[in-house]
Amino acid sequence: MGVLLPLATGLAFVGLWEFACRQFDVPSYLIPAPSAIWADATKNAGMIAGHTLATLWTVMLGFVASIVVSLPLAVAIVSTPIMANTIYPLLVLTQSIPKVALAPVLVVLLGTNEMPRVVITFLVAFFPLVLAIATGLNAVPAELIELGRVCRASRWKELVRIRLPYAIPFIFSGLKAAITLSVVGAVVAEFVNADRGLGYLIVTSTAFFQVPTAWGALIVLSLIGIVLFQMVVVVERVFFPWALSSSS
Amino acid sequence: MIAFEGVWKVFEARNGDLTTAVADVSLEIERSQFICLVGPSGCGKSTLLRLAAGLLLPEQGIVKISGERVREPRPDTGIVFQSPTLLPWATVIENVLFPAKMMGIATARTRERAHELLKLVGLDGFEWRYPRELSGGMQQRAGICRSLIHNPSVLLMDEPFGALDALTREELTLELLRIWSTEPKTILFVTHSIPEAVMLADRVVVMSARPGRISEVLQVDLPRPRSFDMESSDEFQRCTQRVRQLIFGDRRLQAA
Numbered sequence A: 001m002g003v004l005l006p007l008a009t010g011l012a013f014v015g016l017w018e019f020a021c022r023q024f025d026v027p028s029y030l031i032p033a034p035s036a037i038w039a040d041a042t043k044n045a046g047m048i049a050g051h052t053l054a055t056l057w058t059v060m061l062g063f064v065a066s067i068v069v070s071l072p073l074a075v076a077i078v079s080t081p082i083m084a085n086t087i088y089p090l091l092v093l094t095q096s097i098p099k100v101a102l103a104p105v106l107v108v109l110l111g112t113n114e115m116p117r118v119v120i121t122f123l124v125a126f127f128p129l130v131l132a133i134a135t136g137l138n139a140v141p142a143e144l145i146e147l148g149r150v151c152r153a154s155r156w157k158e159l160v161r162i163r164l165p166y167a168i169p170f171i172f173s174g175l176k177a178a179i180t181l182s183v184v185g186a187v188v189a190e191f192v193n194a195d196r197g198l199g200y201l202i203v204t205s206t207a208f209f210q211v212p213t214a215w216g217a218l219i220v221l222s223l224i225g226i227v228l229f230q231m232v233v234v235v236e237r238v239f240f241p242w243a244l245s246s247s248s
Numbered sequence B: 001m002i003a004f005e006g007v008w009k010v011f012e013a014r015n016g017d018l019t020t021a022v023a024d025v026s027l028e029i030e031r032s033q034f035i036c037l038v039g040p041s042g043c044g045k046s047t048l049l050r051l052a053a054g055l056l057l058p059e060q061g062i063v064k065i066s067g068e069r070v071r072e073p074r075p076d077t078g079i080v081f082q083s084p085t086l087l088p089w090a091t092v093i094e095n096v097l098f099p100a101k102m103m104g105i106a107t108a109r110t111r112e113r114a115h116e117l118l119k120l121v122g123l124d125g126f127e128w129r130y131p132r133e134l135s136g137g138m139q140q141r142a143g144i145c146r147s148l149i150h151n152p153s154v155l156l157m158d159e160p161f162g163a164l165d166a167l168t169r170e171e172l173t174l175e176l177l178r179i180w181s182t183e184p185k186t187i188l189f190v191t192h193s194i195p196e197a198v199m200l201a202d203r204v205v206v207m208s209a210r211p212g213r214i215s216e217v218l219q220v221d222l223p224r225p226r227s228f229d230m231e232s233s234d235e236f237q238r239c240t241q242r243v244r245q246l247i248f249g250d251r252r253l254q255a256a
Helices: A004-023 A034-043 A045-079 A081-096 A099-110 A114-138 A142-150 A154-191 A198-207 A211-240 A239-247 B045-054 B092-104 B108-120 B134-150 B166-182 B194-200 B230-231 B234-248
Strands: B004-011 B018-029 B036-037 B061-064 B079-081 B156-159 B186-191 B203-208 B213-219
Touching: A004 A034, A034 A045, A034 A081, A034 A211, A034 B186, A045 A081, A045 A114, A045 A154, A045 A198, A045 A211, A081 A114, A099 A114, A099 A154, A142 A154, A142 B079, A142 B092, A154 A198, A154 A211, A154 A239, A198 A211, A211 A239, A211 B018, B004 B045, B018 B061, B018 B213, B036 B045, B036 B194, B045 B061, B045 B079, B045 B156, B045 B186, B079 B134, B092 B108, B092 B134, B108 B134, B134 B156, B134 B166, B166 B194, B186 B194, B194 B230, B203 B234, B213 B234, B230 B234
Parallel strands: B036 B186, B036 B203, B079 B156, B156 B186
Antiparallel strands: B004 B018, B004 B061, B203 B213
């Protein structure tokens, strides 16, 4: 039942869209009908698939990079107040720089390859993840920390055996935000510098007035976002079932 | 076994104000005694417990366990908190084994002991459940098992029944005495409840607040094993009256 209702709503929406396009004779270079998008997509399936893979590659690299960097950063932030006061302003700085403005500079620095795109994706995605992990590490009840101290646990053991597991629900909410933002970041990066990818496809196809293609790419992007988000949800459910029911 | 010698503990608030939580407390607790600390909020009883646990260090004075100065948490002490604080990601038995694993002393024998302890408190069959599947009383029972897994000679309990309903409190009071009779330990038990303190203790240490001091140490001359029908005995009444008097002064307390 939980699947049928959104599905039915989606189908109804698509049906309405198709009907409206035909009824009001909307030109396909403005808003293509679903049937036109579908026809274009199936005709160019191979090409779209290639671009999809390219974007997915950037998304995953950026996402993994944000995890790899966020975890030690968050641990550093909660270790002492001095570290927190040093790191936070730097983090906020990275967020206040518009990534679209930063991208051309990165291309000059790193070359016209995958690197600047991964860096942009990382910069867009990592901030909520760091915050979520730091919040989670600090959210441990004082009594659990005291229990760790009574058991004479080292700071490392306290981190790995008490703080990190307790932070799992927080980490996953950060991961959900990060993966969604990774898709955004990858597309932003592709707008500025790419020769492949769905963002690149959208830019080039609109430039050539191949609007159904652009819409198709948009829809594929949305689907990627939804699927990747659900994958994070599933991972949490499978590996950390206790986290879902214990979080309020 | 546990000795407080002229202990002072002062806390500094963020704005610099100093609070004397414990002022010049001296107390000697013998091996295998059951001692209850009773007093109003702010009398320093939880602070005293944490000083014994090695979680806090005194500004002045010495805290000793087994004749040795307490500088940090010791492997021969176990602690039970007011809320069970079990690890939600671990099963009940993994929770009970947690201190042993953290201290690196877990063996096959330890696992057997965990099973025995859970059986002792009536949680056999629940070893593989998760804490969220247990009631508050059951979680606290598991918490008590956890504090005993490494066979500590000293057990420190900070209002362990405070978060439970009155009926479960009575049940666990008797259960604790039963466990204590099976495995004699030196117990320091902090509570708000005067009848609970008298029911459990060999001696009741009554504290007063601002600053935290010992008002009096009462000897409870009730025979063991204790039971709730002793509540009507003269000795029980004498002790509870005396403790009330010490805490509330000579004011006559009557419902208006």
